[in-house]
Amino acid sequence: MTATTTSAPSNAIGEVPSFQVTIMVRRYNPEVDGEAKWQDFDLTMYGTDRVLDALHKIKWEHDGSLSFRRSCAHGVCGSDAMRINGRNRLACKTLLKDLDLSQPIYVEPIKGLEVEKDLIVDMNPFYQAYRDIKPFLIASDSPDRERLQSAENRERFDDTTKCILCAACTTSCPVFWTDGQYFGPAAIVNAHRFIFDSRDEAAQVRLDILNDREGVWRCRTTFNCTEACPRGIQVTKAIAEVKNALLRGRP
């Protein structure tokens, strides 16, 4: 057999192309600033970088006072939801190269929750709504082995088990923006997860909670929540199923 030779590619093997990008960050320090303002940073970034990498670069190399939450950096912990070019996304799951790099990239805090500093918002109202729907299994018996469930019954609430409590859905909802009392999509998603669990005995308790004037009936079916969810959860469908359960009982 004759050995073949190929000419070397122009890029070195493994080389990741770099590019210039301008990141506009909404800055706010309540101890100093009267109001929030935009600050721009020109960065050299790489094809594998995400918005979170750009924020790290700003914090570590340009301005250590920039404040934002993150933990896992892999789309699991839900702590870095923010508005990127006007859309709620996780900074760690948003590749820079997928955005329009000919324009500045705008990064600001999620809406509807009080800004504590820069990209950090007060998540307490969000978590309180989550706590209010009793996000835990409620059952009267105490079996000495696991509670069995058919694959069909498990499938019933599979989608809503995927929630990572990032708040991207709730803070993309126009009803939540105008009325901070609304439970919001994330709380309803997590109620759905237990309402449709055949092992749980408190579906009616949660349905009564969500039948409140600030509950599911505030939903205007705008689908912002479904579009915002980084886990691909059919949020609007889950809300509709809870509404149906209220009208017709749990199927």
Ligand code: SF4
């Ligand atoms: S439903 Fe989706 S967008 Fe809403 S909190 Fe859960 S993971 Fe985040």
Ligand code: FES
């Ligand atoms: S840092 Fe954990 S989800 Fe983005």
